[in-house]
Amino acid sequence: MTGLSDKDRARDEWAAVERATQRRRAQAARSEGQGEPETAADAAVERIWEAHGPEVKSALAGQGEPVAFLANALVMTGLKTEAELIDMANVGQSLLERIALLTQDGPFKGWTPRDDPAEIVFDLVNHYEDAAGTSPPDPQARIEALEAERDHWKRIAHDRLVSANEQLARAREAEAALTRSKADADLCAEGWAKEIEHGNALRGMVAPMHAALKKAEQFIVNGVELGFIRMPDPGTPDPAHDTLPAIQAALSTLTQEKTNVG
Structure with missing residues:
Protein backbone atom coordinates (compact mmCIF):
# COMPACT_ATOMS: atom_id res chain seq x y z
CA MET A 1 0.00 0.00 0.00
CA THR A 2 1.38 3.35 -0.98
CA GLY A 3 2.21 5.69 1.86
CA LEU A 4 2.11 3.03 4.63
CA SER A 5 5.03 2.37 6.94
CA ASP A 6 6.59 -1.06 7.35
CA LYS A 7 4.81 -1.42 10.66
CA ASP A 8 1.43 -0.57 9.11
CA ARG A 9 1.94 -3.02 6.26
CA ALA A 10 2.97 -5.75 8.66
CA ARG A 11 -0.14 -5.10 10.78
CA ASP A 12 -2.42 -5.34 7.73
CA GLU A 13 -0.76 -8.47 6.45
CA TRP A 14 -0.90 -10.32 9.72
CA ALA A 15 -4.47 -9.20 10.32
CA ALA A 16 -5.38 -10.87 7.02
CA VAL A 17 -3.46 -14.00 8.03
CA GLU A 18 -5.24 -14.11 11.40
CA ARG A 19 -8.69 -13.75 9.80
CA ALA A 20 -7.96 -16.52 7.32
CA THR A 21 -6.76 -18.78 10.13
CA GLN A 22 -9.85 -18.12 12.22
CA ARG A 23 -12.15 -18.96 9.29
CA ARG A 24 -10.34 -22.25 8.71
CA ARG A 25 -10.54 -23.15 12.40
CA ALA A 26 -14.28 -22.46 12.37
CA GLN A 27 -14.71 -24.68 9.32
CA ALA A 28 -12.69 -27.40 10.99
CA ALA A 29 -14.87 -27.21 14.11
CA ARG A 30 -18.09 -27.47 12.07
CA SER A 31 -16.82 -30.55 10.28
CA GLU A 32 -16.45 -32.32 13.70
CA GLY A 33 -12.74 -32.71 13.76
CA GLN A 34 -12.37 -33.25 10.06
CA GLY A 35 -11.66 -29.64 9.25
CA GLU A 36 -8.02 -30.11 8.14
CA PRO A 37 -7.04 -27.25 5.78
CA GLU A 38 -7.47 -28.18 2.16
CA THR A 39 -4.03 -27.12 0.91
CA ALA A 40 -0.42 -27.15 2.08
CA ALA A 41 -0.47 -23.35 2.01
CA ASP A 42 -3.42 -23.30 4.40
CA ALA A 43 -1.55 -25.60 6.73
CA ALA A 44 1.51 -23.44 6.53
CA VAL A 45 -0.46 -20.32 7.40
CA GLU A 46 -1.98 -22.02 10.42
CA ARG A 47 1.36 -23.36 11.60
CA ILE A 48 2.97 -19.95 11.16
CA TRP A 49 0.25 -18.29 13.16
CA GLU A 50 0.49 -20.82 15.95
CA ALA A 51 4.29 -20.61 16.05
CA HIS A 52 4.72 -16.86 15.60
CA GLY A 53 1.45 -15.35 16.74
CA PRO A 54 2.82 -13.99 20.05
CA GLU A 55 5.94 -12.73 18.31
CA VAL A 56 3.86 -10.94 15.71
CA LYS A 57 1.61 -9.37 18.27
CA SER A 58 4.65 -8.21 20.23
CA ALA A 59 6.17 -6.75 17.06
CA LEU A 60 3.00 -4.90 16.23
CA ALA A 61 3.01 -3.49 19.73
CA GLY A 62 6.48 -2.07 19.11
CA GLN A 63 8.30 -4.66 21.25
CA GLY A 64 10.20 -6.56 18.48
CA GLU A 65 11.12 -6.73 14.76
CA PRO A 66 8.27 -7.23 12.25
CA VAL A 67 8.11 -10.79 10.88
CA ALA A 68 5.07 -10.51 8.63
CA PHE A 69 7.21 -11.06 5.54
CA LEU A 70 8.17 -14.52 6.87
CA ALA A 71 4.57 -15.72 6.79
CA ASN A 72 4.06 -14.50 3.24
CA ALA A 73 7.34 -16.08 2.10
CA LEU A 74 6.45 -19.49 3.55
CA VAL A 75 2.98 -19.38 2.07
CA MET A 76 4.25 -18.39 -1.39
CA THR A 77 6.99 -21.05 -1.46
CA GLY A 78 5.00 -23.86 0.14
CA LEU A 79 7.74 -24.38 2.74
CA LYS A 80 7.06 -25.25 6.34
CA THR A 81 9.82 -23.70 8.42
CA GLU A 82 12.15 -20.75 8.49
CA ALA A 83 15.13 -23.10 8.14
CA GLU A 84 13.69 -24.51 4.91
CA LEU A 85 13.17 -20.98 3.61
CA ILE A 86 16.76 -20.03 4.45
CA ASP A 87 18.08 -23.19 2.76
CA MET A 88 16.03 -22.42 -0.35
CA ALA A 89 17.34 -18.85 -0.40
CA ASN A 90 20.93 -20.10 -0.10
CA VAL A 91 20.39 -22.56 -2.95
CA GLY A 92 18.93 -19.81 -5.14
CA GLN A 93 21.76 -17.41 -4.30
CA SER A 94 24.38 -20.08 -5.03
CA LEU A 95 22.69 -20.89 -8.35
CA LEU A 96 22.69 -17.23 -9.40
CA GLU A 97 26.36 -16.86 -8.45
CA ARG A 98 27.31 -19.95 -10.49
CA ILE A 99 25.29 -18.69 -13.45
CA ALA A 100 27.10 -15.34 -13.24
CA LEU A 101 30.47 -17.15 -13.41
CA LEU A 102 29.37 -19.56 -16.13
CA THR A 103 28.08 -16.83 -18.44
CA GLN A 104 31.24 -14.72 -18.32
CA ASP A 105 33.04 -16.85 -20.91
CA GLY A 106 32.88 -20.14 -22.79
CA PRO A 107 29.91 -21.68 -24.64
CA PHE A 108 27.39 -20.01 -22.30
CA LYS A 109 28.87 -16.53 -22.46
CA GLY A 110 26.07 -13.96 -22.41
CA TRP A 111 23.43 -16.59 -21.58
CA THR A 112 20.16 -15.24 -20.13
CA PRO A 113 17.05 -17.20 -19.08
CA ARG A 114 13.74 -16.89 -20.86
CA ASP A 115 11.71 -17.22 -17.65
CA ASP A 116 13.59 -19.03 -14.89
CA PRO A 117 17.35 -19.08 -14.11
CA ALA A 118 17.01 -22.84 -13.49
CA GLU A 119 16.66 -23.23 -17.27
CA ILE A 120 20.44 -23.31 -17.43
CA VAL A 121 20.39 -26.82 -15.94
CA PHE A 122 18.55 -28.20 -18.96
CA ASP A 123 20.67 -26.11 -21.35
CA LEU A 124 23.82 -27.52 -19.75
CA VAL A 125 22.53 -31.09 -20.03
CA ASN A 126 21.63 -30.58 -23.69
CA HIS A 127 24.99 -29.00 -24.42
CA TYR A 128 27.03 -31.82 -22.90
CA GLU A 129 24.81 -34.51 -24.42
CA ASP A 130 25.48 -32.95 -27.83
CA ALA A 131 29.18 -32.79 -27.03
CA ALA A 132 29.21 -36.43 -25.90
CA GLY A 133 27.46 -37.49 -29.12
CA THR A 134 30.11 -35.84 -31.27
CA SER A 135 32.82 -38.19 -32.48
CA PRO A 136 36.31 -37.18 -31.36
CA PRO A 137 38.64 -36.10 -34.16
CA ASP A 138 40.73 -38.79 -35.79
Whole structure:
Protein backbone atom coordinates (compact mmCIF):
# COMPACT_ATOMS: atom_id res chain seq x y z
CA MET A 1 0.00 0.00 0.00
CA THR A 2 1.38 3.35 -0.98
CA GLY A 3 2.21 5.69 1.86
CA LEU A 4 2.11 3.03 4.63
CA SER A 5 5.03 2.37 6.94
CA ASP A 6 6.59 -1.06 7.35
CA LYS A 7 4.81 -1.42 10.66
CA ASP A 8 1.43 -0.57 9.11
CA ARG A 9 1.94 -3.02 6.26
CA ALA A 10 2.97 -5.75 8.66
CA ARG A 11 -0.14 -5.10 10.78
CA ASP A 12 -2.42 -5.34 7.73
CA GLU A 13 -0.76 -8.47 6.45
CA TRP A 14 -0.90 -10.32 9.72
CA ALA A 15 -4.47 -9.20 10.32
CA ALA A 16 -5.38 -10.87 7.02
CA VAL A 17 -3.46 -14.00 8.03
CA GLU A 18 -5.24 -14.11 11.40
CA ARG A 19 -8.69 -13.75 9.80
CA ALA A 20 -7.96 -16.52 7.32
CA THR A 21 -6.76 -18.78 10.13
CA GLN A 22 -9.85 -18.12 12.22
CA ARG A 23 -12.15 -18.96 9.29
CA ARG A 24 -10.34 -22.25 8.71
CA ARG A 25 -10.54 -23.15 12.40
CA ALA A 26 -14.28 -22.46 12.37
CA GLN A 27 -14.71 -24.68 9.32
CA ALA A 28 -12.69 -27.40 10.99
CA ALA A 29 -14.87 -27.21 14.11
CA ARG A 30 -18.09 -27.47 12.07
CA SER A 31 -16.82 -30.55 10.28
CA GLU A 32 -16.45 -32.32 13.70
CA GLY A 33 -12.74 -32.71 13.76
CA GLN A 34 -12.37 -33.25 10.06
CA GLY A 35 -11.66 -29.64 9.25
CA GLU A 36 -8.02 -30.11 8.14
CA PRO A 37 -7.04 -27.25 5.78
CA GLU A 38 -7.47 -28.18 2.16
CA THR A 39 -4.03 -27.12 0.91
CA ALA A 40 -0.42 -27.15 2.08
CA ALA A 41 -0.47 -23.35 2.01
CA ASP A 42 -3.42 -23.30 4.40
CA ALA A 43 -1.55 -25.60 6.73
CA ALA A 44 1.51 -23.44 6.53
CA VAL A 45 -0.46 -20.32 7.40
CA GLU A 46 -1.98 -22.02 10.42
CA ARG A 47 1.36 -23.36 11.60
CA ILE A 48 2.97 -19.95 11.16
CA TRP A 49 0.25 -18.29 13.16
CA GLU A 50 0.49 -20.82 15.95
CA ALA A 51 4.29 -20.61 16.05
CA HIS A 52 4.72 -16.86 15.60
CA GLY A 53 1.45 -15.35 16.74
CA PRO A 54 2.82 -13.99 20.05
CA GLU A 55 5.94 -12.73 18.31
CA VAL A 56 3.86 -10.94 15.71
CA LYS A 57 1.61 -9.37 18.27
CA SER A 58 4.65 -8.21 20.23
CA ALA A 59 6.17 -6.75 17.06
CA LEU A 60 3.00 -4.90 16.23
CA ALA A 61 3.01 -3.49 19.73
CA GLY A 62 6.48 -2.07 19.11
CA GLN A 63 8.30 -4.66 21.25
CA GLY A 64 10.20 -6.56 18.48
CA GLU A 65 11.12 -6.73 14.76
CA PRO A 66 8.27 -7.23 12.25
CA VAL A 67 8.11 -10.79 10.88
CA ALA A 68 5.07 -10.51 8.63
CA PHE A 69 7.21 -11.06 5.54
CA LEU A 70 8.17 -14.52 6.87
CA ALA A 71 4.57 -15.72 6.79
CA ASN A 72 4.06 -14.50 3.24
CA ALA A 73 7.34 -16.08 2.10
CA LEU A 74 6.45 -19.49 3.55
CA VAL A 75 2.98 -19.38 2.07
CA MET A 76 4.25 -18.39 -1.39
CA THR A 77 6.99 -21.05 -1.46
CA GLY A 78 5.00 -23.86 0.14
CA LEU A 79 7.74 -24.38 2.74
CA LYS A 80 7.06 -25.25 6.34
CA THR A 81 9.82 -23.70 8.42
CA GLU A 82 12.15 -20.75 8.49
CA ALA A 83 15.13 -23.10 8.14
CA GLU A 84 13.69 -24.51 4.91
CA LEU A 85 13.17 -20.98 3.61
CA ILE A 86 16.76 -20.03 4.45
CA ASP A 87 18.08 -23.19 2.76
CA MET A 88 16.03 -22.42 -0.35
CA ALA A 89 17.34 -18.85 -0.40
CA ASN A 90 20.93 -20.10 -0.10
CA VAL A 91 20.39 -22.56 -2.95
CA GLY A 92 18.93 -19.81 -5.14
CA GLN A 93 21.76 -17.41 -4.30
CA SER A 94 24.38 -20.08 -5.03
CA LEU A 95 22.69 -20.89 -8.35
CA LEU A 96 22.69 -17.23 -9.40
CA GLU A 97 26.36 -16.86 -8.45
CA ARG A 98 27.31 -19.95 -10.49
CA ILE A 99 25.29 -18.69 -13.45
CA ALA A 100 27.10 -15.34 -13.24
CA LEU A 101 30.47 -17.15 -13.41
CA LEU A 102 29.37 -19.56 -16.13
CA THR A 103 28.08 -16.83 -18.44
CA GLN A 104 31.24 -14.72 -18.32
CA ASP A 105 33.04 -16.85 -20.91
CA GLY A 106 32.88 -20.14 -22.79
CA PRO A 107 29.91 -21.68 -24.64
CA PHE A 108 27.39 -20.01 -22.30
CA LYS A 109 28.87 -16.53 -22.46
CA GLY A 110 26.07 -13.96 -22.41
CA TRP A 111 23.43 -16.59 -21.58
CA THR A 112 20.16 -15.24 -20.13
CA PRO A 113 17.05 -17.20 -19.08
CA ARG A 114 13.74 -16.89 -20.86
CA ASP A 115 11.71 -17.22 -17.65
CA ASP A 116 13.59 -19.03 -14.89
CA PRO A 117 17.35 -19.08 -14.11
CA ALA A 118 17.01 -22.84 -13.49
CA GLU A 119 16.66 -23.23 -17.27
CA ILE A 120 20.44 -23.31 -17.43
CA VAL A 121 20.39 -26.82 -15.94
CA PHE A 122 18.55 -28.20 -18.96
CA ASP A 123 20.67 -26.11 -21.35
CA LEU A 124 23.82 -27.52 -19.75
CA VAL A 125 22.53 -31.09 -20.03
CA ASN A 126 21.63 -30.58 -23.69
CA HIS A 127 24.99 -29.00 -24.42
CA TYR A 128 27.03 -31.82 -22.90
CA GLU A 129 24.81 -34.51 -24.42
CA ASP A 130 25.48 -32.95 -27.83
CA ALA A 131 29.18 -32.79 -27.03
CA ALA A 132 29.21 -36.43 -25.90
CA GLY A 133 27.46 -37.49 -29.12
CA THR A 134 30.11 -35.84 -31.27
CA SER A 135 32.82 -38.19 -32.48
CA PRO A 136 36.31 -37.18 -31.36
CA PRO A 137 38.64 -36.10 -34.16
CA ASP A 138 40.73 -38.79 -35.79
CA PRO A 139 44.37 -38.26 -34.72
CA GLN A 140 45.71 -39.74 -37.96
CA ALA A 141 43.50 -37.48 -40.04
CA ARG A 142 44.66 -34.53 -38.00
CA ILE A 143 48.30 -35.52 -38.55
CA GLU A 144 47.72 -35.87 -42.28
CA ALA A 145 46.00 -32.49 -42.42
CA LEU A 146 48.90 -30.87 -40.58
CA GLU A 147 51.42 -32.55 -42.88
CA ALA A 148 49.49 -31.39 -45.93
CA GLU A 149 49.44 -27.86 -44.57
CA ARG A 150 53.17 -28.08 -43.83
CA ASP A 151 53.89 -29.29 -47.38
CA HIS A 152 51.75 -26.50 -48.78
CA TRP A 153 53.73 -23.84 -46.94
CA LYS A 154 57.02 -25.55 -47.81
CA ARG A 155 56.12 -25.30 -51.51
CA ILE A 156 55.23 -21.66 -51.11
CA ALA A 157 58.52 -20.99 -49.28
CA HIS A 158 60.48 -22.89 -51.97
CA ASP A 159 58.81 -20.97 -54.80
CA ARG A 160 59.49 -17.68 -53.08
CA LEU A 161 63.13 -18.66 -52.47
CA VAL A 162 63.58 -19.60 -56.15
CA SER A 163 62.00 -16.31 -57.20
CA ALA A 164 64.25 -14.38 -54.82
CA ASN A 165 67.36 -16.16 -56.15
CA GLU A 166 66.34 -15.37 -59.73
CA GLN A 167 65.82 -11.74 -58.86
CA LEU A 168 69.18 -11.68 -57.10
CA ALA A 169 70.88 -13.21 -60.18
CA ARG A 170 69.28 -10.60 -62.43
CA ALA A 171 70.35 -7.86 -60.08
CA ARG A 172 73.93 -9.13 -60.12
CA GLU A 173 73.89 -9.26 -63.93
CA ALA A 174 72.59 -5.72 -64.06
CA GLU A 175 75.28 -4.65 -61.60
CA ALA A 176 77.98 -6.31 -63.74
CA ALA A 177 76.60 -4.66 -66.90
CA LEU A 178 76.58 -1.34 -65.12
CA THR A 179 80.17 -1.87 -64.04
CA ARG A 180 81.18 -2.65 -67.64
CA SER A 181 79.28 0.36 -68.91
CA LYS A 182 81.02 2.54 -66.36
CA ALA A 183 84.42 1.16 -67.43
CA ASP A 184 83.56 1.82 -71.09
CA ALA A 185 82.39 5.29 -70.21
CA ASP A 186 85.64 5.92 -68.33
CA LEU A 187 87.65 4.76 -71.37
CA CYS A 188 85.59 6.96 -73.65
CA ALA A 189 86.03 9.88 -71.34
CA GLU A 190 89.76 9.26 -71.22
CA GLY A 191 89.92 9.03 -75.04
CA TRP A 192 87.90 12.20 -75.46
CA ALA A 193 90.15 13.95 -72.98
CA LYS A 194 93.17 12.96 -75.08
CA GLU A 195 91.46 14.03 -78.27
CA ILE A 196 90.55 17.37 -76.73
CA GLU A 197 94.11 17.80 -75.54
CA HIS A 198 95.44 16.95 -79.00
CA GLY A 199 92.94 19.28 -80.62
CA ASN A 200 93.92 22.07 -78.32
CA ALA A 201 97.56 21.46 -79.21
CA LEU A 202 96.71 21.59 -82.92
CA ARG A 203 94.74 24.77 -82.44
CA GLY A 204 97.78 26.25 -80.75
CA MET A 205 99.79 25.47 -83.88
CA VAL A 206 97.35 27.09 -86.35
CA ALA A 207 98.50 30.67 -85.92
CA PRO A 208 102.27 29.95 -86.20
CA MET A 209 101.74 27.67 -89.22
CA HIS A 210 99.52 30.26 -90.89
CA ALA A 211 102.11 32.96 -90.36
CA ALA A 212 104.92 30.73 -91.69
CA LEU A 213 102.97 29.73 -94.79
CA LYS A 214 101.99 33.36 -95.39
CA LYS A 215 105.67 34.34 -95.38
CA ALA A 216 106.55 31.43 -97.70
CA GLU A 217 103.80 32.49 -100.12
CA GLN A 218 105.00 36.10 -100.09
CA PHE A 219 108.59 34.95 -100.57
CA ILE A 220 107.77 32.89 -103.65
CA VAL A 221 105.50 35.51 -105.21
CA ASN A 222 108.06 38.29 -104.68
CA GLY A 223 110.95 36.11 -105.85
CA VAL A 224 109.17 35.20 -109.09
CA GLU A 225 108.08 38.76 -109.79
CA LEU A 226 111.50 40.22 -109.08
CA GLY A 227 113.33 37.52 -111.01
CA PHE A 228 115.13 36.06 -108.06
CA ILE A 229 113.22 32.77 -108.52
CA ARG A 230 113.12 31.31 -111.99
CA MET A 231 110.11 29.03 -112.50
CA PRO A 232 110.33 26.08 -114.95
CA ASP A 233 108.66 26.42 -118.28
CA PRO A 234 104.91 25.85 -118.14
CA GLY A 235 105.05 22.70 -120.20
CA THR A 236 107.88 21.22 -118.16
CA PRO A 237 106.73 18.75 -115.53
CA ASP A 238 108.21 20.03 -112.26
CA PRO A 239 107.01 20.04 -108.62
CA ALA A 240 107.79 23.74 -108.46
CA HIS A 241 104.56 24.38 -110.34
CA ASP A 242 102.58 22.86 -107.42
CA THR A 243 104.45 24.54 -104.56
CA LEU A 244 102.70 27.91 -104.54
CA PRO A 245 99.18 26.41 -105.04
CA ALA A 246 99.80 23.96 -102.19
CA ILE A 247 100.89 26.78 -99.88
CA GLN A 248 97.86 28.85 -100.83
CA ALA A 249 95.50 25.88 -100.25
CA ALA A 250 97.01 25.30 -96.82
CA LEU A 251 96.62 29.00 -96.01
CA SER A 252 92.95 28.84 -96.99
CA THR A 253 92.36 25.84 -94.70
CA LEU A 254 94.21 27.44 -91.80
CA THR A 255 92.35 30.72 -92.31
CA GLN A 256 89.03 28.83 -92.05
CA GLU A 257 90.26 27.00 -88.95
CA LYS A 258 91.26 30.28 -87.32
CA THR A 259 87.79 31.61 -88.04
CA ASN A 260 86.12 28.52 -86.47
CA VAL A 261 88.32 28.64 -83.39
CA GLY A 262 87.53 32.32 -83.01
